[in-house]
Amino acid sequence: MLEKKKILPVLVTNGRKLSNINFFRKIVNAGISDITISLKAFDAVSYDKFLPGAGEKVFSEIKTAVQNAKIIGVGVNISVTLFRETINSIDNLKNILMELNPNSISIDMGNPIVDQNGVKAIDLLNPIELAKTVEKIHLKLKDTDLNYSFYLTIPLCLIDNGVLNDLFERGRVLTTCHVAKGSGLVFTHDGHVILCNHFTSKPIGQFGVDFSNVQELHGFWVTEQMEKLRSCCSCYPHNKCKECDMWDKCGGGCFLKWFHWNPEEFIR
Ligand code: SF4
Ligand code: SF4
Secondary structure, three states: OOOOOOOOOEEEEOOHHHHOHHHHHHHHHOOOOEEEEEEOOOOHHHHHHHOOOOHHHHHHHHHHHHHHHHHHOOOEEEEEEEOHHHHHOHHHHHHHHHHHOOOEEEEEEOOOEEEOOEEEOOOOOOHHHHHHHHHHHHHHHOOOOOOEEEEEOOOHHHOOHHHHHHHHHOOOEEEOOHHHHOOOOEEOOOOEEEOOOOOOOOOOEEEOOOEOOHHHHHHHHOOHHHHHHHHHHOOOOOHHHHHOOOHHHHOOOOOOHHHHOOHHHOOO
């Protein structure tokens, strides 16, 4: 049905189940060939912190999953999110990426999460720490054959100019997000619309209440209320941004960061 509607399903997974090549084949045969494996740690010992006692097994399953992708002949993207632990694991990150050698690698900045209890930024690096980590990772990876890119949701002015220019020249950067532009819709499993997956418990609309079909969804998406919400999400975090010629590329970084950190202390 999805194929007929030209909707392409994408699988984002921890990769463990894909270590079973028969299961992997079934998924591919069912039409899912856009696969991202999210890497939570860069060695077995670090995986042990997430799943005590299972680090070796999990790490080996991920390696097998990537091998299976190569045997089956589908591409796989490895996704890495930068957390506090990453600062001391950059060599391990490089080693595992070289070993896996996936088709592509996306490196995301950890951003805060909003839930019923407020804003959570557990183990996240602050925007300056993220900028320095990006610089270090790029210096480690730039002379390899790895196909990596950074999704820079931090103020671009925090990154060393030479490194930033090099990243853009090599096409290794994605910036800004769909939220302020209204260019993407995110649904939860129970039909709620959320701004992005960092707002799972803060729905902004609901199927059956705010809309029940495509036309109504479109009408809901362009209401004054939605436009105002998007406009709030695209506010300048700092006076300097108003005059900055990088605003369109940068957007001041993920606006969620400024729920937790004070932009005055970071944007220069
Ligand atoms: S738009 Fe703002 S945050 Fe982005 S580079 Fe310019 S001054 Fe920095
Ligand atoms: S607001 Fe945008 S940049 Fe921030 S977490 Fe959500 S999608 Fe990512």
